[in-house]
Amino acid sequence: MTLSHFWDSFPSLKTRLARVADEIEQVWSESPSPVREDLEPLLLTPGKMLRPAFFLMAASASEEDRPEIYRTAAAVELLHTASLIHDDILDNAATRRGIPTLNSRFGIRKAVLEGDYLLSRALQLASGSHDSYLMSAVNRSMEGLCLSEIDQDFSQGSLAIGKERYLNRIKGKTAELFGLSLQAGAHMGGMGEEDSRMAYDAGIAFGISFQIEDDILDYRGSATKLGKPTGKDLRPPPLESPLRPRDLPEDR
Numbered sequence: 212m213t214l215s216h217f218w219d220s221f222p223s224l225k226t227r228l229a230r231v232a233d234e235i236e237q238v239w240s241e242s243p244s245p246v247r248e249d250l251e252p253l254l255l256t257p258g259k260m261l262r263p264a265f266f267l268m269a270a271s272a273s274e275e276d277r278p279e280i281y282r283t284a285a286a287v288e289l290l291h292t293a294s295l296i297h298d299d300i301l302d303n304a305a306t307r308r309g310i311p312t313l314n315s316r317f318g319i320r321k322a323v324l325e326g327d328y329l330l331s332r333a334l335q336l337a338s339g340s341h342d343s344y345l346m347s348a349v350n351r352s353m354e355g356l357c358l359s360e361i362d363q364d365f366s367q368g369s370l371a372i373g374k375e376r377y378l379n380r381i382k383g384k385t386a387e388l389f390g391l392s393l394q395a396g397a398h399m400g401g402m403g404e405e406d407s408r409m410a411y412d413a414g415i416a417f418g419i420s421f422q423i424e425d426d427i428l429d430y431r432g433s434a435t436k437l438g439k440p441t442g443k444d445l446r447p448p449p450l451e452s453p454l455r456p457r458d459l460p461e462d463r
Contacts, residue, residue: 217259231263234285262392263288269396279340289333296326352391359383386418
């Protein structure tokens with residue numbers, strides 16, 4: 212698996228990310244043949260792998276280089292990838308990272324199932340450490356991610372979205388996985404609960420700003436440079452989609 216040139220200026224971190232990529236490739240190689248073929252473009256052509264990079268940086272507080280650190284970092288990236296598959300379904304997106312999405316290639320039903328499969332493999336990797344603190348953090352982040360997507364789906368087509376609701380939504384949709392990456396990495400790096408919580412808060416702050424920038428690029432960016440369609444936030448789901456616009460009251 213070839214990593215992004217984004218990390219060329221950080222050779223030590225890139226070397227460690229390559230070990231995370233090996234764990235992801237192992238998951239891919241162990242998958243059933245039809246699933247393996249479908250997921251190859253997603254799992255063997257990774258993005259910048261920001262979340263596992265954050266995880267590894269936080270975990271570097273410990274000098275121990277345990278295998279479970281790389282497996283857990285891979286779990287975080289697989290959680291992210293599964294969320295992208297489901298996000299593409301909700302957005303009816305045709306491309307992701309410049310390649311056709313699963314839903315555009317095989318339809319919604321198959322994309323949902325294969326996204327769920329990746330989610331199950333991610334949880335399997337994370338649970339391998341037998342760490343109750345870690346699993347509690349993973350479950351909290353997954354709940355936040357799902358609830359924010361549900362909220363977004365129920366308000367499709369509505370312009371009555373206040374600032375507070377928008378920030379809560381992107382906290383769950385994007386920032387939770389950045390928060391999880393830093394919190395879980397700090398915990399596995401030997402930091403105490405208070406420091407791990409501070410790492411989580413830093414990830415949340417970064418993730419919110421990251422998503423705000425991404426939303427701006429949806430209006431002003433180039434689909435060619437971004438590798439995905441722009442303007443999707445302005446378009447309601449197509450009529451043939453099972454998703455329907457719904458109006459909710461404006462935030463009070």
